[in-house]
Amino acid sequence: MIKFFTFTLICSSGIEAYTFHCLTGCRCDTNEEIIHCDDHVLRKTVPLPPHGTHLRGFTVLSMTNNNIDELPDEQLLLAKFPDLKAVDVEDNKNFDCDTLKLFTKLNVLSDCGKKNGKKDDDRVHVHGQNSKNEEPKHRGRNEWKVIKNY
Template identity: 40%
Template structure:
Protein backbone atom coordinates (compact mmCIF):
# COMPACT_ATOMS: atom_id res chain seq x y z
CA UNK A 1 0.00 0.00 0.00
CA UNK A 2 1.36 3.43 -0.98
CA UNK A 3 1.04 6.49 1.20
CA UNK A 4 1.30 9.88 -0.47
CA UNK A 5 1.94 12.78 1.79
CA UNK A 6 -0.32 15.76 1.47
CA UNK A 7 1.65 18.85 0.57
CA UNK A 8 0.05 20.56 3.55
CA UNK A 9 1.66 17.99 5.80
CA UNK A 10 5.04 19.35 4.73
CA UNK A 11 4.35 22.41 6.86
CA UNK A 12 6.70 22.26 9.89
CA UNK A 13 4.75 21.42 12.98
CA UNK A 14 6.77 23.75 15.16
CA UNK A 15 7.01 26.66 12.72
CA UNK A 16 5.63 29.95 14.04
CA UNK A 17 2.24 30.96 12.60
CA UNK A 18 3.84 33.93 10.86
CA UNK A 19 5.62 31.49 8.47
CA UNK A 20 2.51 29.47 7.58
CA UNK A 21 1.45 31.85 4.76
CA UNK A 22 4.82 31.42 3.08
CA UNK A 23 4.44 27.67 3.14
CA UNK A 24 0.94 28.02 1.61
CA UNK A 25 2.39 30.16 -1.21
CA UNK A 26 5.06 27.53 -1.93
CA UNK A 27 2.45 24.76 -1.92
CA UNK A 28 0.27 26.74 -4.35
CA UNK A 29 3.17 27.22 -6.75
CA UNK A 30 3.97 23.50 -6.68
CA UNK A 31 0.35 22.57 -7.48
CA UNK A 32 0.21 25.17 -10.28
CA UNK A 33 3.30 23.71 -11.93
CA UNK A 34 1.77 20.22 -11.79
CA UNK A 35 -1.37 21.50 -13.50
CA UNK A 36 0.62 23.20 -16.28
CA UNK A 37 2.95 20.23 -16.79
CA UNK A 38 0.23 17.72 -17.78
CA UNK A 39 -1.13 19.67 -20.81
CA UNK A 40 2.41 20.26 -22.04
CA UNK A 41 3.18 16.54 -21.95
CA UNK A 42 -0.10 15.78 -23.73
CA UNK A 43 0.64 18.36 -26.42
CA UNK A 44 4.12 16.96 -27.00
CA UNK A 45 2.75 13.41 -27.36
CA UNK A 46 0.12 14.66 -29.82
CA UNK A 47 2.76 16.37 -31.95
CA UNK A 48 4.92 13.25 -32.04
CA UNK A 49 1.99 11.01 -32.94
CA UNK A 50 0.71 13.31 -35.70
CA UNK A 51 3.79 12.63 -37.85
CA UNK A 52 3.17 8.89 -38.09
CA UNK A 53 1.12 7.50 -40.99
CA UNK A 54 -2.55 7.15 -40.06
CA UNK A 55 -5.72 5.73 -41.61
CA UNK A 56 -7.72 8.59 -43.08
CA UNK A 57 -9.83 6.97 -45.83
CA UNK A 58 -11.17 3.46 -46.03
CA UNK A 59 -8.31 1.28 -47.23
CA UNK A 60 -5.90 4.24 -47.38
CA UNK A 61 -3.05 5.61 -45.32
CA UNK A 62 -2.29 9.29 -44.76
CA UNK A 63 1.44 9.91 -44.71
CA UNK A 64 2.56 13.34 -43.46
CA UNK A 65 6.16 12.32 -42.83
CA UNK A 66 7.46 13.11 -46.32
CA UNK A 67 8.10 16.54 -47.83
CA UNK A 68 4.97 16.10 -49.93
CA UNK A 69 2.17 14.67 -47.72
CA UNK A 70 0.45 11.83 -49.57
CA UNK A 71 -2.74 9.81 -49.23
CA UNK A 72 -1.76 6.27 -50.23
CA UNK A 73 -4.57 4.05 -51.54
CA UNK A 74 -2.34 1.46 -53.20
CA UNK A 75 -4.08 -1.87 -53.90
CA UNK A 76 -7.14 -0.85 -51.86
CA UNK A 77 -9.71 -2.70 -54.03
CA UNK A 78 -11.23 0.60 -55.12
CA UNK A 79 -13.70 0.71 -57.98
CA UNK A 80 -14.64 4.39 -57.54
CA UNK A 81 -12.65 7.55 -57.03
CA UNK A 82 -12.74 8.52 -53.31
CA UNK A 83 -14.58 11.80 -52.66
CA UNK A 84 -14.71 12.78 -48.97
CA UNK A 85 -16.61 16.00 -49.74
CA UNK A 86 -18.24 16.16 -46.30
CA UNK A 87 -14.85 15.68 -44.62
CA UNK A 88 -12.23 17.25 -46.92
CA UNK A 89 -8.66 16.03 -46.56
CA UNK A 90 -6.58 19.19 -46.34
CA UNK A 91 -2.79 19.64 -46.38
CA UNK A 92 -2.22 16.60 -48.63
CA UNK A 93 -0.42 17.24 -51.93
CA UNK A 94 -0.63 13.87 -53.66
CA UNK A 95 -3.12 11.04 -53.99
CA UNK A 96 -1.80 7.59 -54.89
CA UNK A 97 -4.52 5.36 -56.35
CA UNK A 98 -2.23 2.74 -57.86
CA UNK A 99 -3.26 -0.88 -58.51
CA UNK A 100 -7.04 -0.50 -58.15
CA UNK A 101 -9.96 -0.90 -60.56
CA UNK A 102 -11.07 2.73 -60.88
CA UNK A 103 -12.86 3.25 -64.19
CA UNK A 104 -14.24 6.79 -64.19
CA UNK A 105 -12.92 10.03 -62.74
CA UNK A 106 -15.18 12.79 -61.35
CA UNK A 107 -14.96 16.45 -62.28
CA UNK A 108 -11.92 18.38 -61.14
CA UNK A 109 -14.07 20.75 -59.06
CA UNK A 110 -15.42 17.86 -56.96
CA UNK A 111 -11.93 16.46 -56.50
CA UNK A 112 -10.57 19.80 -55.32
CA UNK A 113 -13.46 20.15 -52.87
CA UNK A 114 -12.41 16.83 -51.34
CA UNK A 115 -8.65 17.50 -51.51
CA UNK A 116 -8.16 21.30 -51.46
CA UNK A 117 -4.33 21.19 -51.45
CA UNK A 118 -3.95 18.49 -54.10
CA UNK A 119 -1.09 18.77 -56.60
CA UNK A 120 -1.16 15.39 -58.33
CA UNK A 121 -2.78 11.95 -58.67
CA UNK A 122 -1.19 8.62 -59.55
CA UNK A 123 -3.59 6.40 -61.53
CA UNK A 124 -1.03 3.78 -62.58
CA UNK A 125 -2.19 0.19 -62.38
CA UNK A 126 -5.90 0.86 -63.12
CA UNK A 127 -6.35 -1.22 -66.31
CA UNK A 128 -9.95 -0.17 -67.02
CA UNK A 129 -9.52 3.56 -66.45
CA UNK A 130 -11.28 5.85 -68.94
CA UNK A 131 -8.29 7.76 -70.26
CA UNK A 132 -10.34 10.53 -71.84
CA UNK A 133 -11.52 11.57 -68.37
CA UNK A 134 -7.93 12.57 -67.55
CA UNK A 135 -7.86 15.31 -70.19
CA UNK A 136 -9.53 17.73 -67.78
CA UNK A 137 -6.38 17.74 -65.61
CA UNK A 138 -4.07 19.10 -68.32
CA UNK A 139 -1.91 21.91 -66.92
CA UNK A 140 -3.90 21.78 -63.67
CA UNK A 141 -2.73 18.67 -61.80
CA UNK A 142 0.23 16.35 -62.15
CA UNK A 143 -1.09 13.00 -63.43
CA UNK A 144 0.61 9.61 -63.68
CA UNK A 145 -1.22 6.84 -65.58
CA UNK A 146 -0.73 3.89 -67.91
CA UNK A 147 -2.85 5.47 -70.64
CA UNK A 148 -0.07 6.46 -73.01
CA UNK A 149 2.78 4.54 -71.45
CA UNK A 150 4.60 1.61 -73.04
CA UNK A 151 5.65 0.36 -69.60
CA UNK A 152 2.55 -0.30 -67.53
CA UNK A 153 2.79 -0.63 -63.79
CA UNK A 154 2.90 -4.23 -62.57
CA UNK A 155 0.51 -4.92 -59.69
CA UNK A 156 1.63 -8.33 -58.48
CA UNK A 157 -0.18 -9.51 -55.38
CA UNK A 158 2.70 -11.67 -54.13
CA UNK A 159 5.91 -10.42 -55.73
CA UNK A 160 8.99 -12.60 -55.75
CA UNK A 161 12.05 -11.39 -53.81
CA UNK A 162 13.76 -10.40 -57.06
CA UNK A 163 10.83 -8.37 -58.36
CA UNK A 164 10.24 -6.91 -54.92
CA UNK A 165 13.77 -5.56 -54.73
CA UNK A 166 13.42 -4.24 -58.27
CA UNK A 167 10.21 -2.40 -57.45
CA UNK A 168 11.64 -0.94 -54.26
CA UNK A 169 14.60 0.41 -56.19
CA UNK A 170 12.55 1.89 -59.04
CA UNK A 171 8.86 2.80 -58.95
CA UNK A 172 7.72 2.41 -55.37
CA UNK A 173 10.75 2.88 -53.14
CA UNK A 174 9.12 2.18 -49.77
CA UNK A 175 5.62 2.30 -51.19
CA UNK A 176 5.25 5.71 -52.77
CA UNK A 177 8.34 7.92 -52.65
CA UNK A 178 9.24 7.52 -56.35
CA UNK A 179 5.61 8.11 -57.35
CA UNK A 180 5.44 11.26 -55.21
CA UNK A 181 8.77 12.45 -56.64
CA UNK A 182 7.53 12.06 -60.22
CA UNK A 183 4.31 13.91 -59.45
CA UNK A 184 6.31 16.58 -57.65
CA UNK A 185 8.46 17.12 -60.74
CA UNK A 186 5.37 17.30 -62.95
CA UNK A 187 3.77 19.78 -60.56
CA UNK A 188 6.86 22.02 -60.75
CA UNK A 189 6.60 21.96 -64.56
CA UNK A 190 2.93 22.94 -64.36
CA UNK A 191 3.66 25.82 -61.99
CA UNK A 192 6.49 27.01 -64.21
CA UNK A 193 4.24 26.88 -67.27
CA UNK A 194 1.48 28.74 -65.45
CA UNK A 195 3.93 31.40 -64.32
CA UNK A 196 5.18 31.94 -67.88
CA UNK A 197 1.64 31.95 -69.22
CA UNK A 198 0.55 34.58 -66.70
CA UNK A 199 3.50 36.83 -67.57
CA UNK A 200 2.73 36.48 -71.26
CA UNK A 201 -0.94 37.23 -70.66
CA UNK A 202 -0.08 40.36 -68.65
CA UNK A 203 2.20 41.62 -71.45
CA UNK A 204 -0.47 40.96 -74.06
CA UNK A 205 -3.07 42.80 -72.03
CA UNK A 206 -0.66 45.70 -71.56
CA UNK A 207 0.08 46.11 -75.27
CA UNK A 208 -3.57 45.63 -76.20
CA UNK A 209 -4.45 48.41 -73.78
CA UNK A 210 -1.78 50.68 -75.31
Protein backbone atom coordinates in the same frame (compact mmCIF):
# COMPACT_ATOMS: atom_id res chain seq x y z
CA MET B 1 8.39 31.19 -16.72
CA ILE B 2 11.01 28.44 -17.06
CA LYS B 3 8.30 25.84 -16.40
CA PHE B 4 6.23 27.29 -19.26
CA PHE B 5 9.12 27.05 -21.74
CA THR B 6 9.97 23.54 -20.57
CA PHE B 7 6.34 22.48 -21.01
CA THR B 8 6.20 24.08 -24.48
CA LEU B 9 9.43 22.36 -25.50
CA ILE B 10 8.18 18.97 -24.31
CA CYS B 11 4.85 19.37 -26.10
CA SER B 12 6.37 20.54 -29.37
CA SER B 13 8.98 17.77 -29.41
CA GLY B 14 6.20 15.17 -29.16
CA ILE B 15 4.53 16.31 -32.39
CA GLU B 16 5.59 13.99 -35.18
CA ALA B 17 4.27 12.77 -38.48
CA TYR B 18 2.00 9.75 -38.36
CA THR B 19 -0.11 7.44 -40.49
CA PHE B 20 -3.80 6.88 -39.82
CA HIS B 21 -6.76 5.15 -41.46
CA CYS B 22 -8.82 7.59 -43.47
CA LEU B 23 -11.58 7.37 -46.04
CA THR B 24 -12.58 3.79 -46.88
CA GLY B 25 -9.64 1.40 -46.88
CA CYS B 26 -7.03 4.15 -47.20
CA ARG B 27 -4.09 5.32 -45.11
CA CYS B 28 -3.17 8.98 -44.72
CA ASP B 29 0.54 9.59 -44.17
CA THR B 30 1.21 13.05 -42.73
CA ASN B 31 4.97 12.73 -43.20
CA GLU B 32 4.84 12.00 -46.94
CA GLU B 33 1.62 14.01 -47.39
CA ILE B 34 0.18 11.05 -49.32
CA ILE B 35 -3.21 9.37 -49.14
CA HIS B 36 -2.58 5.69 -49.97
CA CYS B 37 -5.63 3.95 -51.45
CA ASP B 38 -3.66 1.24 -53.24
CA ASP B 39 -4.11 -2.45 -54.00
CA HIS B 40 -7.90 -2.85 -53.78
CA VAL B 41 -8.68 -4.57 -57.08
CA LEU B 42 -12.40 -4.46 -56.25
CA ARG B 43 -12.33 -0.66 -55.75
CA LYS B 44 -14.05 1.02 -58.71
CA THR B 45 -14.40 4.57 -57.39
CA VAL B 46 -12.19 7.10 -55.67
CA PRO B 47 -13.14 7.44 -52.00
CA LEU B 48 -14.01 11.00 -51.01
CA PRO B 49 -14.50 12.70 -47.65
CA PRO B 50 -18.16 12.94 -46.57
CA HIS B 51 -20.35 15.82 -47.75
CA GLY B 52 -19.32 19.12 -46.20
CA THR B 53 -15.84 17.92 -45.22
CA HIS B 54 -12.38 17.84 -46.79
CA LEU B 55 -8.87 16.50 -46.09
CA ARG B 56 -6.14 19.13 -45.93
CA GLY B 57 -2.38 18.67 -45.96
CA PHE B 58 -2.16 15.87 -48.51
CA THR B 59 -0.54 16.58 -51.88
CA VAL B 60 -0.74 13.13 -53.48
CA LEU B 61 -3.65 10.70 -53.84
CA SER B 62 -2.24 7.28 -54.68
CA MET B 63 -4.84 5.01 -56.31
CA THR B 64 -2.52 2.40 -57.85
CA ASN B 65 -3.57 -1.17 -58.59
CA ASN B 66 -7.32 -0.74 -58.23
CA ASN B 67 -10.12 -1.05 -60.77
CA ILE B 68 -10.73 2.70 -61.31
CA ASP B 69 -12.11 3.56 -64.76
CA GLU B 70 -12.19 7.34 -64.31
CA LEU B 71 -11.43 10.01 -61.75
CA PRO B 72 -14.04 12.31 -60.23
CA ASP B 73 -14.27 15.82 -61.63
CA GLU B 74 -11.09 17.83 -61.05
CA GLN B 75 -12.95 20.61 -59.24
CA LEU B 76 -14.52 18.08 -56.86
CA LEU B 77 -11.11 16.52 -56.13
CA LEU B 78 -9.64 19.96 -55.39
CA ALA B 79 -12.59 20.85 -53.16
CA LYS B 80 -12.29 17.60 -51.19
CA PHE B 81 -8.45 17.68 -51.11
CA PRO B 82 -7.49 21.40 -51.19
CA ASP B 83 -3.71 20.78 -51.14
CA LEU B 84 -3.75 18.04 -53.79
CA LYS B 85 -1.11 18.30 -56.54
CA ALA B 86 -1.04 14.80 -58.06
CA VAL B 87 -3.13 11.65 -58.46
CA ASP B 88 -1.57 8.28 -59.31
CA VAL B 89 -3.86 5.87 -61.17
CA GLU B 90 -1.20 3.53 -62.53
CA ASP B 91 -2.10 -0.16 -62.77
CA ASN B 92 -5.83 0.51 -63.16
CA LYS B 93 -6.38 -1.68 -66.20
CA ASN B 94 -9.80 -0.23 -67.14
CA PHE B 95 -8.84 3.43 -66.75
CA ASP B 96 -10.27 5.64 -69.52
CA CYS B 97 -7.29 7.63 -70.82
CA ASP B 98 -9.57 10.03 -72.69
CA THR B 99 -10.67 11.52 -69.37
CA LEU B 100 -7.17 12.88 -68.69
CA LYS B 101 -7.70 15.79 -71.08
CA LEU B 102 -10.27 17.16 -68.61
CA PHE B 103 -7.52 17.75 -66.01
CA THR B 104 -5.81 21.13 -66.24
CA LYS B 105 -4.61 21.73 -62.67
CA LEU B 106 -3.72 18.33 -61.22
CA ASN B 107 -0.83 16.11 -62.31
CA VAL B 108 -2.12 12.63 -63.12
CA LEU B 109 0.19 9.62 -63.32
CA SER B 110 -1.21 6.77 -65.37
CA ASP B 111 -0.33 3.95 -67.72
CA CYS B 112 -1.77 6.00 -70.59
CA GLY B 113 0.79 6.47 -73.34
CA LYS B 114 3.05 3.66 -72.18
CA LYS B 115 4.25 1.47 -75.00
CA ASN B 116 2.92 -2.07 -74.63
CA GLY B 117 2.34 -1.47 -70.92
CA LYS B 118 6.07 -1.28 -70.21
CA LYS B 119 6.85 0.31 -66.89
CA ASP B 120 10.09 1.85 -68.19
CA ASP B 121 8.14 4.31 -70.34
CA ASP B 122 6.60 6.24 -67.44
CA ARG B 123 4.54 9.23 -68.50
CA VAL B 124 2.83 11.81 -66.40
CA HIS B 125 -0.13 13.91 -67.49
CA VAL B 126 0.77 17.44 -66.46
CA HIS B 127 -1.78 20.20 -66.80
CA GLY B 128 -3.28 19.02 -70.07
CA GLN B 129 -0.07 17.62 -71.61
CA ASN B 130 1.76 14.32 -71.62
CA SER B 131 5.45 14.52 -70.83
CA LYS B 132 8.33 12.17 -70.14
CA ASN B 133 8.90 11.69 -66.45
CA GLU B 134 12.34 10.86 -65.07
CA GLU B 135 11.16 9.75 -61.65
CA PRO B 136 12.01 6.29 -60.25
CA LYS B 137 9.69 3.36 -60.93
CA HIS B 138 8.83 2.71 -57.28
CA ARG B 139 7.91 5.88 -55.50
CA GLY B 140 9.05 5.94 -51.94
CA ARG B 141 9.39 8.34 -49.08
CA ASN B 142 11.00 11.31 -50.88
CA GLU B 143 10.51 10.35 -54.50
CA TRP B 144 7.04 11.94 -54.74
CA LYS B 145 8.70 15.37 -54.48
CA VAL B 146 9.38 15.20 -58.22
CA ILE B 147 5.66 14.99 -58.95
CA LYS B 148 4.48 17.38 -56.25
CA ASN B 149 6.73 20.11 -57.64
CA TYR B 150 6.30 19.27 -61.34
